[in-house]
Amino acid sequence: MSRFLSSEAKRLDPYTPGEQPRDQKYIKLNTNESPFPPSPKVLEALSRAEAEKLCLYSDPTCAALNAAIAKRCGLRPENVISGNGSDEILAFAFRAFCGEGRGAAFADITYGFYEAQTALFGLEARRVPLREDFSLNVEDYLDFPGTVVIANPNAPTGMTVPVPEIRRLLETNRDRVVVVDEAYVDFGAESCVPLVREYENLLVTQTMSKSRSLAGGRVGFALGSAELIADLNRVKYSFNPYNVNRLSLLAGAAAVEDEEYFQSCCRAVRDTRAWTMEALEARGFTVLPSSANFIFAKSNRVPGGELYRRLKENGILVRWFDKDRIRDLCRITIGSKEQMEALTEQIDRLLAGT
């Protein structure tokens, strides 16, 4: 920290991304990436001819990408904004809809980035405890006057809020924005996208990092009423007009257009998730019900921190949060079947040694 750091920046609470150690080769089950490469259509789109055009700026309006997303979601391009990952879009939303005296509410156990981003804009954050079983009670949010942010499915739990509950949240107070972060929705949860046409106070964010195998391409997007999207563009053009690069625009559009590949990847993740949950439960684990491409699990014999460390020593990375309420659990990404078999073998060895 330099002596020039502003008091506003001192109050920041930066996010810690999942580790990416380089000392050895790991089976990476710690950042919820897809075990599958991007669609062959994405690889085709990233041609040498397109790379040669990198001397030209990308389209700041992201027109082709937004049109592809809109078509796939049954909406219009003016209902879509694309970003450098959905993290960027979430930041735009906090700036657009929150301010002095108008903070944001989110769960105590959820994506750590909401906390970091509210601090970025000096916003008041209300952390609402999940129930004991990690389910979210929408009653807790009904009175809150500011922006409500709900990850659905939630991370790191993988658990969902039923869409009728979110509808209730939208209807109870139509004077506030409800952001539903659907980063993991494609792995088995019901989406709120069909509600976009009904509620002008709903913003749904999604990402291509997980179900579309483009984590390294950084493409996220949000869906909402044309007015909400215009607000987000107002922030974008004050921050970084050319926020999505040329190749990511192409990759994103190609990924959205390959429905078959997308469905087959999601199906494989769901199948492997079911297999993994069963395998872990057979080994004495408690696994939260997951609709995401990860599971949140607790061994009846090895504490969370120890499980994380022992797996890492043996070449498998999972994510452990040294945080109240969830210190006993580990978040494990659903990788390929082979990777999950390697995980269970390692757990067998570990349990045999305890």
Add this chain to the structure above:
Amino acid sequence: MSRFLSSEAKRLDPYTPGEQPRDQKYIKLNTNESPFPPSPKVLEALSRAEAEKLCLYSDPTCAALNAAIAKRCGLRPENVISGNGSDEILAFAFRAFCGEGRGAAFADITYGFYEAQTALFGLEARRVPLREDFSLNVEDYLDFPGTVVIANPNAPTGMTVPVPEIRRLLETNRDRVVVVDEAYVDFGAESCVPLVREYENLLVTQTMSKSRSLAGGRVGFALGSAELIADLNRVKYSFNPYNVNRLSLLAGAAAVEDEEYFQSCCRAVRDTRAWTMEALEARGFTVLPSSANFIFAKSNRVPGGELYRRLKENGILVRWFDKDRIRDLCRITIGSKEQMEALTEQIDRLLAGT
């Protein structure tokens, strides 16, 4: 604008990027892009094998790219931060070093983004008029207690501040940060990068959008003391940890390593700039002395707005700012020799008709 927009976001003053019309094919001399494709080494780096890895997140620390930049600049990796274009880095700097009671000062005629970004964080902005001849007087900034931002060369003028003057600015008040935005430095201005080791209050930003033909790849970076860079990372990890995508990391590193190609592109731009300045002056234009890949020029017969419109009607886009003090001028990017010949031919036709 929706009724949910916060009062903070209402006060934003979004930047308008150079137009990218799609109704016909234009000679684009309006966004200061390079007329040359990226280095062949960049094209090689963007292989199919790398595209297949897009399912994995990019390295949030940008280690390989930062190392390549550091090596090229004679600094250490901890003196470098990379971003999704230098626009992003500038936003990080405003958040890191400014705040309540600690605003930013910049020229009245300069890159429009400083204005937009100070508004993003609700900062006080002092706009300091350039001299009548558009040169910058550092005296005007000596007393300012907040962050000083100087584009050097400046946009849209192309004019420079001599490095000893910037040194004076750094020395007069060592308790404030001076940001030198060197987006255009490679086309003939002296860089402040060698001063980074001397002054802990200096931050130099650069971009690969212009001299390295990567506008569409979105790679910018900043150089400063390890402490200043740590401050910027604090903001980055509160905003978007994976801010640079995988392919841009590779493209950026390859571009920095191809010194020969870089030098030949810069040389070609300088040669074409000299040719264009002479050609325009021969046609009665006044051209400001430019050290950038654009010139700022005024006809003695056609007003700026009309020149812009007439060129556009004839398939050539230049940039015109409908703004006090510079309404008479057009900013013209230095394209290829052929493009500049097309420009002068068009101007000849236009002048013959007046």
